[in-house]
Amino acid sequence: MKRRPTNRYDGCLEKWKVDLALERMRAYRVPRDEWPDLLQRLVVEMLEFRFDPQRGAEETTALTRLINYQITSVIRSRQRERDRVARYWTRTNQQQRLVYEETFGLQTDVQDALAQLSERERVVAARLMQGESRRQIAERLGCSWRAVERVIRRMRERFESLGLEGWVRE
Known part of the structure; x- marks a missing residue:
């Protein structure tokens, strides 16, 4: 009932x-x-x-x-x-939108910077992004790790000149 x-x-x-x-x-x-x-x-x-x-x-x-x-x-x-x-949701959505726009802008800048690299520099960059060490990259390319180190230094300088310091790690 x-x-x-x-x-x-x-x-x-x-x-x-x-x-x-x-x-x-x-x-x-x-x-x-x-x-x-x-x-x-x-x-x-x-x-x-x-x-x-x-x-x-x-x-x-x-x-x-x-x-x-x-x-x-x-x-x-x-x-x-x-x-x-x-x-709260308005503030959160705005922050997410800002993070997305900022990330998208950085991705575009990084893609532009990668497009300006030489073929050898692009190969080294791709291997670094996959987590390979300098020694592993040198073995794959058939050169010394010092040569790979020089390529990385040039890429770092180019990224820094474009204002992309955050994308370059030591």
Whole structure:
């Protein structure tokens, strides 16, 4: 059997107060899946509420104000959270876009620099990018490692002259 939200609070809170809270949630168009959590919060507030008839209002009027205030508070809190998340994602997407654009620009610059290299320099660069040591490259090319070192030095100077120091490692 499906239980209504009012049944959960029998004995601790009068039924008309829970019905009033449900009515106000409907009026504020609170999504039904959020009712149990909000109702629990409202019941706690209503249990702590002490009605004072000398203040000139009926109990329903005072409770309605209390309930409206709590519902409005929850709605505003959720809106602030949505705004915070939206700002975070906007900031994150902008940073990703900047990183992508910067990386793309660097890739283009590196490709241009590689295109300006001689055939031998391109072979050495490709082997270095594959993780081979200077000695391994020298063995493949049939030359001394010092010759490979000179080629690497020329490539480093060319990259540095183009402002690509970040792409050159010692």
